[in-house]
Amino acid sequence: MNKKIRVTAVSYLNTKPLLYGLFKSPVAAELDLQLDIPSICAEKLRTGQADLGLVPVAIIPELGTPYIVSDYCIGAEGMVKTVCIYAQKPLEELEYIYLDYHSRTSVELARILIREYWKVDVQLLPAQPGFETKIQGNTGALLIGDRTMGLESQYPFVYDLGEAWLKHTGLPFVFAAWVSTRPLDPAFIQRFNAALKTGLDFIPELIYLLPAQPDFDLKTYFTKYISYPLTAGKKEALALFLRKMNPADQTIIRFSLEEQRNSRLAL
Numbered sequence: 001m002n003k004k005i006r007v008t009a010v011s012y013l014n015t016k017p018l019l020y021g022l023f024k025s026p027v028a029a030e031l032d033l034q035l036d037i038p039s040i041c042a043e044k045l046r047t048g049q050a051d052l053g054l055v056p057v058a059i060i061p062e063l064g065t066p067y068i069v070s071d072y073c074i075g076a077e078g079m080v081k082t083v084c085i086y087a088q089k090p091l092e093e094l095e096y097i098y099l100d101y102h103s104r105t106s107v108e109l110a111r112i113l114i115r116e117y118w119k120v121d122v123q124l125l126p127a128q129p130g131f132e133t134k135i136q137g138n139t140g141a142l143l144i145g146d147r148t149m150g151l152e153s154q155y156p157f158v159y160d161l162g163e164a165w166l167k168h169t170g171l172p173f174v175f176a177a178w179v180s181t182r183p184l185d186p187a188f189i190q191r192f193n194a195a196l197k198t199g200l201d202f203i204p205e206l207i208y209l210l211p212a213q214p215d216f217d218l219k220t221y222f223t224k225y226i227s228y229p230l231t232a233g234k235k236e237a238l239a240l241f242l243r244k245m246n247p248a249d250q251t252i253i254r255f256s257l258e259e260q261r262n263s264r265l266a267l
């Protein structure tokens with residue numbers, strides 16, 4: 001029996017449709033799955049504690065040979081609802097913004113948008129657990145994931161980073177993608193992708209299995225705000241985001257499935 005593939009995936013609700021697909025498929029038997037907050041997923045893939053991960057795309061340049069193995073991701077085509085800056089005052093009146101320690105991508109996205117789009121002079125601070133309580137007066141915070149659900153009605157100023165990125169660039173966005181640091185068996189990748197697709201087909205059923213969120217409609221979130229297909233537009237956005245993060249970056253991202261398709265076409 002081959003060794004199982006060690007997989008790290010995001011523990012948030014937005015990943016459940018993808019996980020549901022994996023569990024409904026025989027591919028589940030090939031995986032040793034661990035669920036973590038995004039910054040830990042990133043760390044596990046980077047340090048070799050996982051072979052494959054649904055990881056924040058901001059860490060791709062830190063990986064030696066990154067392969068994007070899937071046609072599915074955690075993305076958005078504008079508003080995303082769960083990646084926002086919350087504040088009691090408008091952005092231009094803020095002095096400090098805490099950056100969520102769960103995140104790797106959105107903290108970089110916030111830096112880019114503050115610099116290029118909002119153009120406000122604000123100090124960005126690293127956050128510790130419990131930092132949500134510091135959202136007061138001239139201090140705001142970037143928060144991501146399930147902890148943001150229902151927060152929209154609690155703060156007078158809410159800035160959605162997916163929406164701001166679309167207004168700034170005209171592009172969708174990719175927050176997290178399935179990345180491996182070594183080439184995986186193409187047949188495995190195809191089974192893995194087919195399973196993810198099945199999960200998305202089951203969103204209407206899955207809604208019944210997940211805990212209802214106060215002031216937050218999960219079905220709309222999964223079908224309107226989170227956008228799972230890794231489209232050409234999202235790939236373009238990913239390349240632009242990595243360039244804006246670090247203009248000197250030379251990372252070459254390999255798209256495993258595309259390479260397979262291309263090589264099949266070439267045969």
Ligand SMILES: C=C(O[C@@H]1C=C(C(=O)O)C=C[C@H]1O)C(=O)O
Pocket residue numbers: 010012014038039055056057074080082083102103104105106107144145146175176
């Ligand atoms: C849209 C989201 O995207 C998340 C944002 C991430 C980040 O900022 O590093 C990483 C994984 C994604 O799950 C979310 O979970 O709210």
